[in-house]
Amino acid sequence: MEELVLMKGNEAVGEAAIRAGCRFFFGYPITPQNEIPEYMSHRLPAVGGVFVQAESEVAAINMVYGAAAAGVRVMTSSSSPGISLKQEGISYLAGSELPALVVNIMRGGPGLGTIQPAQSDYFQAVKGGGHGDYRLLVYAPSTVQEMVDLTGLAMDRADHYRNPVLILGDGLLGQMMEPVHLPPLSRPEDLPEKPWATSGRRGGPRRVINSLYLQAEACEEHNRRLQAKYREMEAVEQRWDSDWAEDAEVLVVAYGTVARICRTALQDLRRRGLAAGMFRPITLWPFPVPALEQLLKRGRIRAVLVVEMSAGQMVEDVRSVVCGRVPVAFYGRTGGVVPSPEEIGERVRAVFGGGTDNAGCL
Amino acid sequence: MDRQYEVIVAGFGGQGVMSMGQLLAYAGMLEGLQVTWMPSYGPEQRGGTANCTVILSPRTIGSPVVEHPAALVAMNRPSLDKFEDRVAKGGLLVVNSTLAGRSVGRQDVRVLDIPATTIAGEIGNERVANMVALGALLESAPLVRADSVVESLRKALPPHRHNLIPLNQEALRRGMDLARNGPPLKAH
Numbered sequence: 001m002e003e004l005v006l007m008k009g010n011e012a013v014g015e016a017a018i019r020a021g022c023r024f025f026f027g028y029p030i031t032p033q034n035e036i037p038e039y040m041s042h043r044l045p046a047v048g049g050v051f052v053q054a055e056s057e058v059a060a061i062n063m064v065y066g067a068a069a070a071g072v073r074v075m076t077s078s079s080s081p082g083i084s085l086k087q088e089g090i091s092y093l094a095g096s097e098l099p100a101l102v103v104n105i106m107r108g109g110p111g112l113g114t115i116q117p118a119q120s121d122y123f124q125a126v127k128g129g130g131h132g133d134y135r136l137l138v139y140a141p142s143t144v145q146e147m148v149d150l151t152g153l154a155m156d157r158a159d160h161y162r163n164p165v166l167i168l169g170d171g172l173l174g175q176m177m178e179p180v181h182l183p184p185l186s187r188p189e190d191l192p193e194k195p196w197a198t199s200g201r202r203g204g205p206r207r208v209i210n211s212l213y214l215q216a217e218a219c220e221e222h223n224r225r226l227q228a229k230y231r232e233m234e235a236v237e238q239r240w241d242s243d244w245a246e247d248a249e250v251l252v253v254a255y256g257t258v259a260r261i262c263r264t265a266l267q268d269l270r271r272r273g274l275a276a277g278m279f280r281p282i283t284l285w286p287f288p289v290p291a292l293e294q295l296l297k298r299g300r301i302r303a304v305l306v307v308e309m310s311a312g313q314m315v316e317d318v319r320s321v322v323c324g325r326v327p328v329a330f331y332g333r334t335g336g337v338v339p340s341p342e343e344i345g346e347r348v349r350a351v352f353g354g355g356t357d358n359a360g361c362l
Numbered sequence: 363m364d365r366q367y368e369v370i371v372a373g374f375g376g377q378g379v380m381s382m383g384q385l386l387a388y389a390g391m392l393e394g395l396q397v398t399w400m401p402s403y404g405p406e407q408r409g410g411t412a413n414c415t416v417i418l419s420p421r422t423i424g425s426p427v428v429e430h431p432a433a434l435v436a437m438n439r440p441s442l443d444k445f446e447d448r449v450a451k452g453g454l455l456v457v458n459s460t461l462a463g464r465s466v467g468r469q470d471v472r473v474l475d476i477p478a479t480t481i482a483g484e485i486g487n488e489r490v491a492n493m494v495a496l497g498a499l500l501e502s503a504p505l506v507r508a509d510s511v512v513e514s515l516r517k518a519l520p521p522h523r524h525n526l527i528p529l530n531q532e533a534l535r536r537g538m539d540l541a542r543n544g545p546p547l548k549a550h
Contacts, residue, residue, distance in 0.1 A: 006388050006399070032403055115403065176426050177384065177399040179391045257426075264424030340429045 004181060009144045010035035010174040012182075013103055013167065014043060016151035017075050021186045022101065023049030024074040026063035028056055028082060031115040032171035033105035036077040047185075057082045061089030061102075068098035069209045071197025073155055073188065077103035079171070080121050081112060083129075090164055091130025094226075095211030099158035101151070102136075103167045105174040108336035116336025117171035119256060122313035125168050126285040133223055135230045137165040137237060138284040140255040144178035150282075152183055157237065159192070161229055168284060170309065172257045172338060239282035240291045244270060248277025249300060250351050253292070253318050254307045255281050257338070262307055264341040269348055275300075276348050287317045296325060304328045305351045307344055309337075329355070363395060363420055367505055368428040370445055372413035373437025373458070378492035381518075382435070383414035386496065388514035389506040390418040400426045411440050418505055433503055435495050437478070439463045456499050458491060474498050474541055481536050490533035497537020508534055 007015070014025075014036050025040040037053065044051040054060035060076050067074040078086060083104045093100055106121050108114040125138045137157055139150040147169065154165040198207050213219035243263055245251060254262045259280040269276045279295060281288050295301060303326050306315040315330045322328050331347045333339045369386065373379040380401055387399040401414045415431065417423050430450040436442040438461040446466060449455055454472045457465075460479035476498045482491035500508055511534060515527055 004391055006384070006391055006397070171403070172400065172426065175401055175403050177387060177397075178423075179397060260423075261425040261427055267424060338427050340427060341425045342429050 004179040006177050006179050007144060008035050008175060008177050009141075009147045009169060010105065011039045012144050012147045012180055013077070013151050013169075013174075014039035015182060016148040017073075017101060017155065018043060018047060018049070019183050019185045020073065020152045020155035021188045021191050022073040022075050022155060023047065023188055024064075024067045024072055025050070025076065026052050026054050026060040026067070026074070027076050027078060028054050028060050030079045030082045032107055032117070032174050033077050033079045033103070035174065036103065036105070057085035058089065061086040061093075064100050064102075065089055065093055065096070065098060068093065068100045069096070069198050071194040071199045073099075073101075073159070073191070075101035075103065075155075077105065079105045079107045079115075080109050080118070081107075083121065083124070087124070087130040089130075090136070091132050091134060092211055093164040094130070094134035094136065095132060096209050097162040097226075098164065098209065099162050100164045101154050101158060101167065102164055103151075103169065106168065106170040108334065114336040115171065117173075117257060117309060117338055118334065118336055119168075119170060119258065119309040120311070120313065120334065121168065122284065122308070122310060125166055126287070126317075134226065135163075135233070135285055137161070137163065137233060137286075138168055139165070139239075140168050140282060140284050141173065142256050142259045142280065144173070144176065145180045146282075147173065148180050148182060159194070161233060162196070163229065163233075168256070170257050171336075234286040237283055238286050238288040238291065240288040241280045241282060242291075242295070243278045243280075244275075245277035245279055245295055247275055247300060248295075249275040249302045250277075250348055251295060251301045251304050252276065252278045252307060252344075252348060253281070253304060253314070254278065255284060255314065258307050258309055261339060261341055262344055265345040265348060268341065268345055274349070274352060276352070281314075284314070287321075289321050292318070292321050296322060301326055303351050305331060305348055307331045307339065307347070309333055309339070363418060363504060366417060366419035366421070366423070367433070367503065368431040369416045369418075369433045369435065369499070369503075369505070370413055370428070370431045370448070371416065371435045371437075372411060372441030372445055373435075373492075375410055375412045377412075377437045378489060379412050379435075379437055380414050382492040382496050383416045385511050385514050385518065386416045386418070386506065388518060389510035390416075392510050392513055393506055395419060395506075396421060396423050398423050398426045411438075411444065413441065413445070433499060435499055436462060437491065437495060442466070454499070454503055456495050456502070458495055460491070472502070474502055476537060476540050478537065481540070482533055485532050485536060486529055490530055493530045493533035494537035494540075497534040497539075498541040499537075500534075501538040501541035508538065
């Protein structure tokens with residue numbers, strides 16, 4: 001195992017991408033993710049890679065499209081407003097079945113909002129964002145080590161499915177430092193070949209990459225193929241974690257930064273003898289439906305509390321799994337406000353007391 | 363260390379509060395502890411306040427956000443005003459008395475008034491006031507060993523800055539001496 005290093009979440013994503021064989025970064029600055037391009041701007045040239053600060057987010061995502069079509073591992077990163085600008089390109093990447101890593105270090109919205117952390121881009125990440133029937137694999141790390149691990153995995157899965165993959169972090173995770181173990185550096189030339197890439201014909205057959213199918217039937221056939229791929233992702237790629245969920249009477253569901261804040265709150269409640277546990281989706285799409293379903297089927301859970309740094313987005317997916325069997329309460333902070341373990345603890349206690357109101361935006 | 367310990371370090375931009383927190387986290391990592399370092403990253407400007415939260419723990423760290431830290435290092439008056447009330451009962455306040463301009467009002471915390479900026483000036487550079495305060499903190503709370511902090515400096519500073527290590531070491535030592543020998547801990 002390599003030496004531990006102390007890194008910011010943002011830097012860790014950059015280094016992990018490089019170690020996974022990514023040599024191309026195209027982006028445009030925005031807080032709170034600027035350490036990613038900053039890191040890539042000096043690290044990529046040092047390993048023979050390319051860093052371009054594009055003239056805009058729209059330009060950056062289309063540069064990603066070009067590099068991905070040429071068959072190389074490529075990434076871009078931004079924060080909420082910038083990710084909105086990239087949605088058209090992401091839809092094109094999905095439609096053209098091009099692998100790429102997109103990192104969203106979320107900040108409070110809507111509009112320019114704030115530079116403080118938020119989770120209010122969940123809908124955009126898992127329900128579409130751009131136009132058309134497409135899906136992204138969406139990973140939600142909650143530690144800097146997970147930023148590293150999921151970045152490597154994301155690069156890998158993107159190539160495997162020929163599909164863009166999104167890492168959904170937030171400003172807090174991007175800015176904080178934790179010790180990480182980094183994987184060894186892989187060389188791009190050692191990665192599997194991409195027989196579909198438009199990397200030069202050299203006398204071989206013509207290859208075309210494009211998302212245009214003018215004939216309705218042909219476009220439907222294309223959609224069928226895409227949907228079959230998404231069903232496979234649903235079957236194979238779900239990831240989750242849980243704490244004290246086995247005997248929990250109240251189950252907290254949270255992801256990313258909020259999940260670790262909930263964990264501290266739950267530790268305290270456990271010490272006081274309250275049977276509260278946590279379910280943490282790591283893939284937000286595909287949402288780990290069967291795993292949550294299984295916990296509910298045990299019959300111990302009396303109520304569910306969803307906590308997010310949003311006005312209530314993931315809670316919709318949780319409600320659709322719970323399907324009315326037990327009450328689902330929600331607690332959210334918005335606009336860049338990070339909830340404290342104390343206030344979350346209070347909410348969990350309220351749910352134990354029978355309160356199932358939706359204390360949304362305070 | 364047998365339990366989690368949280369420290370908020372706060373001061374003016376330029377006083378080295380971020381790097382002091384990073385050194386503490388780095389030293390904790392070298393000693394095999396779990397650590398998190400979380401900066402404030404609001405729309406700050408030069409001369410404004412900056413702060414970071416450092417958590418050291420023998421176990422996995424949950425929330426990087428701390429409402430009531432076990433210790434506060436306040437390098438100036440605005441930081442003391444902002445964070446004094448948040449320190450946990452029985453916690454520790456290390457106050458840079460050169461710039462705080464007032465004493466601590468609370469009776470339920472340990473207070474260490476350290477003229478960090480003055481002492482740093484005496485030994486050659488006011489910019490090591492952060493290390494004087496860190497020395498005082500380490501002497502009064504069971505966090506990490508001073509030699510782990512020095513080791514962290516060696517690893518974190520680029521080689522051409524290693525000439526600054528003796529001055530930082532001296533600042534650390536002065537802070538520890540002050541915390542040990544006086545001014546005495548105010549017994550509230």
